[in-house]
Each structure stands twice: as C-alpha cells, then as structure tokens.
Amino acid sequence: MALSPAKRHFQQVTAAQAAEAAGPADTMEGLDAYDQQRAQLLQDQLRLKQVQSTEGKCALKAQLLPAYAPYVQGVLEAGQGAQDEVLITVMLWHIDAGAFAEALPIAEYVLKHSLKMPDRFSRTAGTVIAEEVAEAALKAFKAGNQFDVAILAKTEELTAEQDMPDQARAKLHLALGKAAAAQVDEAKPDATDAVWLEAAKRHLSRAIELHSNCGGKKDMERVDRLLKNHAGPAS
Template sequence: MSNPCRRHFQRTTAALAAAEAVGPEQSMEGANAYELQMAQLLQDRLRLKQIQSVEGKCALKRQLLPAYEPYVQGVIEAGRGAQDEVLTTVMLWRIDAGDFAGALDLAAYVLEHGLLMPDRFERTSGCLIAEEVAEAALLALKAGGTFDLAMLHRTVELTHDHDMPDEARAKLYLATGRVTLVGLTPEQPGQPGQVSAAIELLKRAIELNTSCGGKKDLEGAERLLKKIAPVTGS
C-alpha cells in the first residue's frame, strides 16, 4: 500500500467512479474501486471483532486507515454525493483514532451531500458526528486533559443546520463550553470575551437539555466573569 504508483491508481480510479455517480439517490455500489474497498473493509471489520478492548480496536484502526486514504482522496476530489459506506466508515474510524481534523474533512462532504450512515447506525450523520466529537472531548476532559477547541467549533458549524435530538446538540455545546474554560483563572482570563462565550455555550446546552450536566460549569463561569470583568471589561 506504500507504493506511490499503486496509491495514485487507487485515487484516480476512485475519483473516476465517484464522478459518475451523482447525488445521494445513487450509490457507489458496482464501481470496481468501491467494491475492492468494501471487500477490504469487511475483512478489517472481522479483525476488529476479534478484539474486545476498545483501546485495542482504536489502535488497530490507526493501522488500517492509511490503506483507505487513496480511495477517500479520490472520492473527495471528484465525488458528487453518491452513497458511500466506505467513506462514512472511514470518517468514524478517524474519530476513533483521534484524527478529528481528518474526520471533519470527510464530515463536511458527508453532510453537504446528505450521505446516510450504514443501516447498523440508528443516528443520522449530523447527529452521529456531533455526538462522537462531543463525547471524545468530554472524555478527554474527564481524564484530566483537554481538547482542540477549533475542532469543536468546526463541528458546531458543520452540524448547525442538521436535525438531531436536543440532547445530542446540548452535549456538543456543553463540551465546547467546558473546553473554552480550560485553564482560565482570574489571573489568566484568556482572550477578551472568552469567558462570556463559554457562558453562552453552557446556557444554550442547558436550554436544550436541563439534565446535560452543565449547571455547575455555568455557575463557575459566571463567578469567574465577575472576578475578571473589572480588569478585562468582559
């Protein structure tokens, strides 16, 4: 798979196939490039099923993802929105592997063209993307770390116009609000308006779902704002 000529061929054939299938009412099924990737995907899913550890599954996905890169590049470059289970699966695997920038690049294509998730997923594409990124951020915070705020902002933007349960959107706003507040103190208040922005995000999360868990975060953010307001003018 590291052979440049082989990768170029895969990307080119994927682009040609994707350019011929137009719109979400059509599928990539039947295209040779797609069927080859689906065959590989089925084999890789069998390998993943043999691993019980979630951490182990994520590690294997990191190893497997490069093999799909040429195909994905070809589809993104020339695709016209046909249903594509390989693409949506790779998007999710990228989230699991921690490649959020790469996942959101695919999410932009998926959401723009209205691609559906495979039948085994009960959530819509927009809902799944919002929740998966939000849950990853919340888990990182729970473990004592942080998360790339730009990835959360991009997720909010990408999924803004897509229907989903209020609880799912609340989770995304909660995660974004919490990450916005990471490391902020009266002595280190962050950028002008940063605390106020976090407060609005948390308020929106609570408005959407009163049980989202953001009330204490909101109280803490409002106390912080009172302490820094005379200094920053926030």
C-alpha cells in the same frame, strides 16, 4: 504494508473517476474502485471483531486507516454524492481513533450530500458526528486532558442545520463551553479571557437550555464567577 506512491496515486485517480461517474441518486456499489475498498473493509472489520478491548479496537483502526486515504481523497475531490458506505465507515473510524482533523472533511462531504448512515445505525449522520465528537471531548475533559476547541467549533458549524435530538446538541454545546472555559488560566490573567468566558457562557447556557441535566451547571457557576472577577468591583 504501506502502499507505494504509484499505488496510492492509482487508487486516488480511480476513486475520483468512479466517484465522478456516480450521481447523487446512485450508490458506489458495482464500481471497481469502491468494490475493492469494500472488500478490504470487510476483511478489516473481521479483524476488529477479534479484538475485545474498545481501546484496542481504536488503536487497530488507527493502523488500518492509512490504506483508505487515497480512496477517500479521490472521492472528496470528485464525488457527486453517491451513497458510499466505505467513506462513512472510514469517517467513523477516524473519530474513534481520535483523528478528528481527518474525520471532519469527510463529515463535511457526508452532510453536504445527505449521505445516509448504514442500516445498523439508528442515528442520522449529523447526530452521529455531533455526538461522537462531543463525547470524545467530554471524555478528555473528564480525564483532565485538553481537546482542540477548533475541532469542536468546526463540528458545530457543520452540524448547525442538522436535525437531531436536543440532548445530542446539548452535548456539543457543553463540550464547547468547557473547551472555551479551559482557555482561561485563573493564575495567569490574559486580555482574551473575557472573550473566552463569554463564549463559554453562551455555549453552557445553550446546553442547559436544551438539556437541564447536561452537567454544565458547575461549569456555568465557575464562568460566572470569573466574569465577575474580570469585570472588577461595581462602580
């Protein structure tokens, strides 16, 4: 059931007040705005456990997420960096649901304040964000679909200083390389092709450097061929 505008406003304001009152060394636990959302989250997690299909779980998350939007907006507006499992879980659900534009502002807050992932995760927040977005992009490319290169570029920007395994960072560079190369249509040459190809080569080279078996070598061969064609015959 959709929240009324008045209810949404109330939840956003109370979340902002709670987040502003909790310092970086605190958690949001014990604050009414947080505890209410945490209780709702536990109910929704039980609903998700009843769904066996991964695709079905993602679809359900997309349906559930709007109810958390006022809380998230309030925390992002006024939060001081208190540990917040609801916020982190909502970020992950946005990624799972393919709502990357909504996930990245939360990711920026999580990384800025060095929030820790829940105990069930062995990876750091930076690793999870980089790897999950990259894997979503690579899955889209494998299925013959497109993926917004701006989302990948923002993910790289946010996670550039984060410590993570080389293979995780390689996935992000591989996805960026594929996304840049996908901007070039061999049948319709464009003035910007060289820029995209150079970007693709840079990211693919970095991916292969970090993880030689990342799967980017065939992409690199295509990019090198297109760059040679773009340069024309040597004088």
